[in-house]
Amino acid sequence: MTPSQAGAPPPRARPGRTPSTSREQISHVALELFMQRGFDGTTVDDIARAAAIGRRTFFRYFSSKNDVPWGDFDSLLERMRAHLASLPDTMPLMEQLRRSVMEFNRVGKVESQYHRRRMELLLNVPTLVAHSTLRYRAWREVIADHVARRLNVPSADLIPQTIAWTCLGACLAAYEQWLADRQRSLPDLLDEALLMIDVRIDAEGMQTPRGTQV
CATH class of the missing domain: 1.10.357.10 (Tetracycline Repressor, domain 2)
Structure with a gap:
């Protein structure tokens, strides 16, 4: 991870993007963020925003951020x-x-x-x-x-x-x-x-x- 990546804001969902609606889709979005910003530098809110879902939806699929890489x-x-x-x-x-x-x-x-x-x-x-x-x-x-x-x-x-x-x-x-x-x-x-x-x-x-x- 480069310094520029570490300081970059988390990607936002594209306007009109279809929300991620499966465990696999959400995990793929999260993995992209983890590789860009690092695991510790990515929050659940970052993942939810990039996946175009709410926090409540995220927690329907995963108990915590730690569970995301396990799919x-x-x-x-x-x-x-x-x-x-x-x-x-x-x-x-x-x-x-x-x-x-x-x-x-x-x-x-x-x-x-x-x-x-x-x-x-x-x-x-x-x-x-x-x-x-x-x-x-x-x-x-x-x-x-x-x-x-x-x-x-x-x-x-x-x-x-x-x-x-x-x-x-x-x-x-x-x-x-x-x-x-x-x-x-x-x-x-x-x-x-x-x-x-x-x-x-x-x-x-x-x-x-x-x-x-x-």
Whole structure:
């Protein structure tokens, strides 16, 4: 962000502009502002004005400014949970997780430009890094719950929690590589990182030989 950008007034909605009426539209407007003025330099009023909506409308879609970069994260989590549940139990556990995490991170061509901006904010803005703790916990719960069901153990047990944390770490490492090098493909990086997790756990919680199905 340049000094001139930091001092610039927030963009106003163009006269006659159709108000943003979806979570996605509002988040796109907000992301543009965040990149121009910085996250901390943008207010909810700035976002509402640029999106041609009122504050009340903004808060119908987002609980706070901190939630904006996450988009419709809760719906994505439910989709990942449903995707995991749809996979056959004959499939190895880690393959189930890899496929579902890949699907969770799949974005369309238009959305991909905004996705990069989201992750730059979420991984680098101190305010959002702290806020991310709750979101990452919810993400890990989806993974841990599925692992627990497959192994018939409580989701709070060590194995489900360890696998959930490991999957999250692999994804964050892939995202950092993607943000550092625009030539790299996010799906390829995620796939490579997740394939490194070569854990095979049997129903009694013991590690079994490589390639063994759970």
